[in-house]
Amino acid sequence: MSMLVRTATAIIGGYGIAAMAAITLSWCLPWSRAENVTAGLLAGLLLWPAMVMLGFALRASLHVCIAITGIAAVLAALALLGGWRP
């Protein structure tokens, strides 16, 4: 059961962070819109597997939830500062 929760958190939470990073870079980078979006795409692709690994590297499931939520919150805050309105 705990493995199931962890797997779901790692995969779905990891995808959420990748998506959020794509949005954040699209709004916060200094280049043209198309370039910012492209940079966001590449960063998201790198982050997803990395976040899945993080989800399995931390010892307690609670820590995974905190880490994923924390990273997503920081990214969302940066995106909001960059002008993103969800």
Added chain:
Amino acid sequence: MRPGFRAAMTWLHDWTGILTGWVLLAIVLSGTLSVFRSEINVWMRPELAGRTADPVRATIAAIDWLHDHAPRSPAWYLTAANPRAPFTWAVWQQPDGPFVQHALDPASGAPDTIRDTLGGEFFYRFHFELQIPYPFGRLVAAVAAMALVLALVTGIVAHRRFFADFFTFRPHKGQRSWLDAHNLLGVTVLPFHLVIAFSGAVTLASLLLPWGILSAYRGAPAQFQDALSPAMAARPATGTPGTLAPMEPILHEAARRFGPDGIGQIYVYNPGDAAATLIAIGGNGRHVGFDSHVLRFDGTTGRILADYREHRPMISTFATLYGLHVARFAPPLTRWLYFVCGLLLAAVIASGLRLRTLRRRRQGKSTEAVERLNAGMIAGIPVAFAGYFLANRLLPATLPDRAGHEVQAVFTLWGLMLVLAAALPSATGWRVLSVLAMLALGGVAGFSAPWLNGIDQGAAIVAILLAAGFGYAASRRPAPGGRAR
């Protein structure tokens, strides 16, 4: 590294591999064949043997033919003839809706001198669409590519003696030998595996992670495509009929501006409209990046509307990663390296799947069902893919929807192999399917006769080597207790 971390990564590696191994195997094998997409295109059209084509002349012939036979199609998409492919590949829409794709004769521009086949395009499309409707097939492929990245990185962590295993292979030791093989194949070509997996995800990135595009372009993602390739943006049709300008000066101007890159593709939008647009895309075989020099012409006057080359650093980075995957730049030797590395990746995946069942069997768990499916996939896919080549030669040239039947042959055979593998005990199933794969591949080598040109010789050599591999596999007798010796 604390042991808990390695154990967690090993667990992740195993499960990622098991859940995506079969679909990855199909993707990797079709991708490996796509390396020689052009060569397969020619192999599957023996009536083109010995012909050469001038790209400009062939394109003019193709446009003339389409002008007479498909004037109402909203667009004609042409891939120009080149030294690797002496024909024009055309895609157009029929008045009643469906798209047609066919090779057009370089001299007459007509499709009827060349047999109806998808050739290497089948493997290329299957590689990232898996014959599943858009966008689901591509999403499956994109997730599989990400899973492969994850499996590779966690595999590095799980692997204890990374460098020592470069030199380690202990044959005839059952599970130990399979693990050695899995490690050896995985480690030696690891940089290729990592690059091909990540760059594969890059080719489908905008589908997998559309959120940046949707938010920055406020729900109008088409604008992102236009911004990526500014010269490609087509004009909307006006509804007023128009006449296409003479093609010869346009194409000569395009060929002159592209220089040694040559003409890659020609797209004609709204050919019968006053706002007809012709997009000429330069070849991208002379640099790693996938980006091309693009020209946009006014289709009715022949005037140049745009001339664009990519220079933006971030877009070029993306194009370079994309280009590393599709390998348009690759000269023959590099192409063979891609091909061999692709086969090795398939072997890594297959040995990983095999390893899993061996380990579980040693733990006393039942693995028979998985092992049967393993046989149906690992030996079944090669049978089905070889069957595609055989169908190309066996189906009558005038059969209606011939190309569709060739594709059907692949999936019918694949289904039959899975049924056969499911019905037989796994040890027998492995042997029967390996023999079938050997025979099918032998057939491909035979149909490559008379082996006069490089393509036929290459196809025959690859088919014979793979057939020998399956023959060897079929000749091995599993040790008592079901463990391979």
